[in-house]
Amino acid sequence: MSPPGQAAVELNALVKRYGATTAVDGLSLRAERGAITALLGPNGAGKTTTIEICEGYRRPDGGTVRVLGLDPLRDARALRPRVGVMPQSGGVPGTARAGEFLRLIAAFYARPLDPAALLERLGLSGHARTPFRRLSGGQQQRLSLAAAVIGRPELVFLDEPTAGLDPQARHAAWELVSELRRAGVSVILTTHHMDEAERLADRVVIVDRGRVVAEGTPAELTGAERQLRFRARPGLGLDELLAALPPGSAAKESPAGHYLIEGEVGPELLATVTAWCASHGVMTEDLRIERRTLEDVFLELTGRELRS
Numbered sequence: 001m002s003p004p005g006q007a008a009v010e011l012n013a014l015v016k017r018y019g020a021t022t023a024v025d026g027l028s029l030r031a032e033r034g035a036i037t038a039l040l041g042p043n044g045a046g047k048t049t050t051i052e053i054c055e056g057y058r059r060p061d062g063g064t065v066r067v068l069g070l071d072p073l074r075d076a077r078a079l080r081p082r083v084g085v086m087p088q089s090g091g092v093p094g095t096a097r098a099g100e101f102l103r104l105i106a107a108f109y110a111r112p113l114d115p116a117a118l119l120e121r122l123g124l125s126g127h128a129r130t131p132f133r134r135l136s137g138g139q140q141q142r143l144s145l146a147a148a149v150i151g152r153p154e155l156v157f158l159d160e161p162t163a164g165l166d167p168q169a170r171h172a173a174w175e176l177v178s179e180l181r182r183a184g185v186s187v188i189l190t191t192h193h194m195d196e197a198e199r200l201a202d203r204v205v206i207v208d209r210g211r212v213v214a215e216g217t218p219a220e221l222t223g224a225e226r227q228l229r230f231r232a233r234p235g236l237g238l239d240e241l242l243a244a245l246p247p248g249s250a251a252k253e254s255p256a257g258h259y260l261i262e263g264e265v266g267p268e269l270l271a272t273v274t275a276w277c278a279s280h281g282v283m284t285e286d287l288r289i290e291r292r293t294l295e296d297v298f299l300e301l302t303g304r305e306l307r308s
C-alpha cells in the first residue's frame with residue numbers, strides 16, 4: 001500500500017503538445033486514494049491524453065506526474081501490477097477469445113478475481129469463446145473493463161467506461177465501479193456524461209481545452225441553489241415578471257417557450273411566479289424546481305455545452 005496521505009494521482013502543471021495542438025495546457029489535479037475521481041469535459045478537452053500520461057503511455061512535454069507516488073515512465077515496472085487500465089480503444093487483440101484473454105491477464109497477477117465469475121457478472125459468460133472482434137461494441141467495452149479490474153489493482157484508470165453501452169450494461173458497469181470503491185480501490189475515469197460523473201464520482205474535475213476549469217464534489221459544483229423551470233406559450237413579458245421577483249433573481253426564455261428562473265428559489269418566489277402567471281392568463285406546464293446540473297455549471301464556465 002502507498003504511505004498514508006499520498007495521493008493516487010498528482011499532476012502539476014502538466015503540458016502535452018501534438019505539433020501545433022496543445023492538448024494539455026498546464027493541468028494540475030490531485031486524486032485522493034480510495035475515491036472515484038471523474039475527469040469531465042467535452043470531446044477534445046484533453047482527458048484521454050491526461051490519463052494516457054498517467055498510465056505511462058505518453059511522455060509529457062512539461063509538468064510533473066505522480067501515480068501512487070511513482071513516476072509512470074521511470075517506475076513502469078513497479079506500477080504495472082498495482083494499476084488497472086481500460087483504454088478507450090479496448091486494448092484487446094481482435095482474435096483473442098474473451099474467456100481465454102481474461103484467464104491470461106489473470107495469470108499475471110498474484111491474487112486475481114475469478115475470470116468466469118467476472119464474465120458472468122458483466123453478462124459475458126455466453127461469449128467466453130467469442131473472439132474480441134466478433135463481440136458487439138458494448139460487449140467489447142465490458143471485456144476491457146473486466147481486464148482492467150481482474151488483477152485487483154489499487155488504482156484503475158477507466159477511459160469513457162460506459163461509451164456505447166445500453167442502459168442495463170451501463171448500470172452493471174456503474175455497480176462494478178462503485179464496488180471497486182467500496183473495496184478501497186482508487187478510480188480515475190473520464191467521461192462526457194454528466195449523469196455518470198454526478199452519480200459515481202466523489203470528486204469531479206471539469207476539464208476544458210487542456211485545463212481544469214472547476215473541481216469539487218458534485219454537490220459543491222452544482223451548489224445548493226435551486227432553479228425553477230416551466231414551459232408556457234412563447235414570448236411572455238419577462239421584464240415585467242422579473243420586476244415582481246425578489247431582487248437578484250434572473251429570468252430567461254431559451255429556447256422559445258422554455259423558461260428558467262434563478263435566484264432565491266423559495267416559497268415566496270414560487271408564489272410570485274404562479275400568481276403572475278395566473279394574473280396574465282398563462283397556463284404553465286412542467287413546472288419544476290431543481291438543482292443546477294453539472295451541465296449547467298459547464299455552460300456557465302465555458303459558454304459551451306458539454307456535449308458540443
Ligand SMILES: Nc1ncnc2c1ncn2[C@@H]1O[C@H](COP(=O)(O)OP(=O)(O)OP(=O)(O)O)[C@@H](O)[C@H]1O
Binds near residue numbers: 022043044
Ligand atoms: N495522437 C495525437 N496526435 C495529434 N493530436 C492529438 C492526438 N491525440 C489527441 N490529439 C488532439 O489533442 C486534443 C485532446 O485530445 P484528447 O483525446 O486527449 O481529448 P479527450 O478529452 O479525451 O476527448 P475525447 O472525449 O474525444 O476522447 C484534441 O484536439 C485531439 O484532436
